[in-house]
């Protein structure tokens with residue numbers, strides 16, 4: 148049993164929970180972090196972090212040494228001493244898109260009898276608008292306030308996003324409770340936006356839905372650029388200079404993915420269906436995203452038509468800088484390819500096969516062995532090391548000469564020097580013959 152004498156408990160030690168626990172400790176609070184995953188807690192007690200997040204391990208060690216951070220498998224002894232208990236457990240999507248709140252419910256029931264009078268239960272998990280009322284009802288404690296404090300961190304930059312956020316949103320129907328939670332962030336230089344609880348819950352869905360729609364639109368404009376002969380980098384570079392639009396999240400790719408955008412967009416669309424509000428724009432973004440994933444696989448159609456084709460895939464994670472494979476666009480794309488081709492893949496953050504996830508492909512231990520003998524290379528994640536690959540040597544080891552770069556990540560002149568044909572999203576292909584696949588949108 149680890150000793151705890153502090154004021155904050157964080158339940159859930161995943162991307163959001165562990166980052167929150169470590170950063171709140173860095174801000175000077177005494178934090179106890181609880182998770183039902185005994186293996187994860189055992190590793191954290193040995194200062195071992197499974198998540199690929201810059202500075203997370205360093206800040207964890209430092210705050211463990213300072214005695215500000217402890218890890219537990221049970222809330223029994225730590226929750227009664229806490230002023231604020233953060234809920235950072237998963238809220239996955241159900242098959243119909245709606246949000247599965249069973250982990251939030253389980254935590255609420257578990258802590259109900261443990262919270263001291265006057266404490267606050269702070270929901271950081273992404274939950275549909277109105278969930279605070281469900282939590283309050285399950286809690287059955289008029290002397291405990293329920294506060295919504297959605298989290299906006301991105302994977303790969305979780306610590307920086309937590310400590311230097313664009314905004315902090317604290318929503319509660321009890322202004323004193325909101326003020327108490329807001330004060331936990333006193334060491335951070337960002338505006339705290341105080342709202343009612345339903346509005347705070349809605350902010351998170353509205354933000355992720357907006358990003359999903361924006362990225363679906365970006366990929367559609369990339370497709371249009373190919374059709375009309377425009378260059379997407381020039382087009383969106385100029386479009387993004389308008390401050391009403393903004394330059395961020397404007398890069399085309401193989402479809403957006405990850406543990407949040409897909410499930411939150413589907414949940415928002417399901418909310419539209421459930422409330423009768425017209426959120427068909429979000430439904431369309433989800434459908435368009437699936438189209439772009441199929442379109443990327445379709446760019447290899449010519450190669451797949453040949454006998455016993457072999458495709459090398461560079462990058463499996465949903466973006467660079469994370470080892471998270473949840474809802475990565477690489478999974479549906481490589482599944483489509485694997486119906487017709489042998490797929491060998493390399494990702495610097497995925498060092499071992501993941502049963503049930505990577506079964507359809509052969510995991511290579513480095514880029515060169517993935518590429519050797521392939522008819523085509525498909526780059527799906529923009530890991531920096533892929534831009535530095537020795538393309539001349541790789542070209543000699545390949546059977547074919549096609550490279551499809553879905554992130555506009557590779558230097559065209561280096562691939563041309565290597566005698567490779569380069570196909571990029573939203574840009575003219577760097578080889579002479581017209582592409583049948585891009586003839587129509």
Ligand SMILES: NC(=O)c1ccc[n+]([C@@H]2O[C@H](COP(=O)([O-])OP(=O)(O)OC[C@H]3O[C@@H](n4cnc5c(N)ncnc54)[C@H](O)[C@@H]3O)[C@@H](O)[C@H]2O)c1
Pocket residue numbers: 158159160161162163164181182183184187235236237238250253254271272273274298299300301302406407
């Ligand atoms: N991952 C992100 O980038 C991100 C960013 C913002 C918000 N969110 C939201 O935050 C929530 C958590 O996401 P995550 O990515 O951190 O999840 P995660 O899967 O990385 O971690 C969740 C942790 O909660 C633990 N857990 C599950 N049930 C529990 C219980 N009853 N008691 C104690 N621990 C329990 C799990 O063992 C796991 O370690 C979700 O609602 C998600 O939508 C995620």
Ligand SMILES: O=c1ccn([C@@H]2O[C@H](COP(=O)(O)OP(=O)(O)O[C@H]3O[C@H](CO)[C@@H](O)[C@H](O)[C@H]3O)[C@@H](O)[C@H]2O)c(=O)[nH]1
Pocket residue numbers: 273298299300301302303355358362395396397398399400401402403404405406407408411465466
């Ligand atoms: O210009 C861009 C930016 C992103 N993506 C893709 O979009 C997806 C999501 O990327 P990103 O938003 O960086 O990743 P997440 O870590 O999933 O973060 C999102 O989801 C989190 C969980 O809700 C939120 O907290 C964040 O604010 C929100 O950005 C990934 O597949 C990216 O490859 C692009 O294709 N082009």
